[in-house]
Amino acid sequence: MRLQRTIKNPVHFEGTGLHSGRPARVLLKPAPRDHGIVFYRSDRQVYIKAHYRNVIDTAFATTIGVDGVRIRTVEHLLSALSGLCIDNVLIEIEGPEVPVLDGSAIGYVELILKAGIVAQGKKMPYLEITKSFVYEEPGGVKIMALPSKGRKITYNLELSYGPLRRQSISIELNEETYLNHVAPARTFGFLKDVEFLRKNGLALGGSLMNAVVIDGEKVLNQEGLRFPDEFARHKVLDMIGDLSLAGAPIIGHIISWKSGHSSNINFLKKAMATGTFRFVTDNYLEYHYPQVAK
Numbered sequence: 001m002r003l004q005r006t007i008k009n010p011v012h013f014e015g016t017g018l019h020s021g022r023p024a025r026v027l028l029k030p031a032p033r034d035h036g037i038v039f040y041r042s043d044r045q046v047y048i049k050a051h052y053r054n055v056i057d058t059a060f061a062t063t064i065g066v067d068g069v070r071i072r073t074v075e076h077l078l079s080a081l082s083g084l085c086i087d088n089v090l091i092e093i094e095g096p097e098v099p100v101l102d103g104s105a106i107g108y109v110e111l112i113l114k115a116g117i118v119a120q121g122k123k124m125p126y127l128e129i130t131k132s133f134v135y136e137e138p139g140g141v142k143i144m145a146l147p148s149k150g151r152k153i154t155y156n157l158e159l160s161y162g163p164l165r166r167q168s169i170s171i172e173l174n175e176e177t178y179l180n181h182v183a184p185a186r187t188f189g190f191l192k193d194v195e196f197l198r199k200n201g202l203a204l205g206g207s208l209m210n211a212v213v214i215d216g217e218k219v220l221n222q223e224g225l226r227f228p229d230e231f232a233r234h235k236v237l238d239m240i241g242d243l244s245l246a247g248a249p250i251i252g253h254i255i256s257w258k259s260g261h262s263s264n265i266n267f268l269k270k271a272m273a274t275g276t277f278r279f280v281t282d283n284y285l286e287y288h289y290p291q292v293a294k
Contacts, residue, residue, distance in 0.1 A: 010028060
């Protein structure tokens with residue numbers, strides 16, 4: 001069991017939301033132990049805890065919200081925080097959506113490393129997978145939880161068209177593997193879907209600068225892919241962010257087939273409800289989430 005961690009210094013960034021196309025400014029601030037990851041929508045003066053109970057939409061991104069106030073596309077930033085084992089931070093955001101940067105998590109990782117990471121002198125509770133659990137949805141979507149030492153995610157991707165239609169990757173998660181093998185993987189989409197998405201208020205800020213775009217069997221980005229299996233790696237990135245909404249690190253092996261944001265969150269809710277996880281603290285008492293925000 002490791003110590004809780006936060007960032008050493010505040011760090012800020014700004015950019016455009018992938019789906020809203022609107023600008024936003026973000027300030028990451030150190031937070032005390034047991035605080036957790038909490039967003040503060042500064043332009044609306046509302047706190048929103050990063051927790052699966054606050055997920056209000058999973059259409060093409062993970063959106064959290066309370067009392068009619070929402071923050072869209074939180075998964076990439078949450079993934080970076082989880083990948084670097086940051087447990088306590090206040091995220092002040094002025095705008096409706098976390099800026100997408102280059103479509104991966106590497107920009108957030110670099111900012112966090114620039115801010116510095118400090119231990120906080122108290123053990124970090126975690127969620128231990130104590131029994132096998134399988135969640136399934138129509139279309140061959142399946143997520144399996146298995147007891148295992150450490151943090152491990154295996155993802156099996158199947159695309160109906162485009163290059164590299166079948167990809168599989170298995171990652172033993174730690175700071176080094178996240179930084180080198182997960183964080184640089186960009187979000188991706190298909191050119192044929194762009195018109196539909198934009199008519200429905202999505203992908204308004206998307207471009208070749210922040211997403212891999214596929215047209216038929218070709219990747220349109222001039223620089224090509226960062227990894228031969230970049231799509232599967234990005235799905236792992238997304239899953240890390242979504243599962244961080246459990247509120248504590250998950251220890252065990254998660255195996256996924258064709259899952260997305262909706263199935264990731266539904267899996268988490270079902271697994272919580274069925275006793276798949278055991279909260280473990282230094283004294284083995286049940287961990288209660290701090291009531292910092294809704």
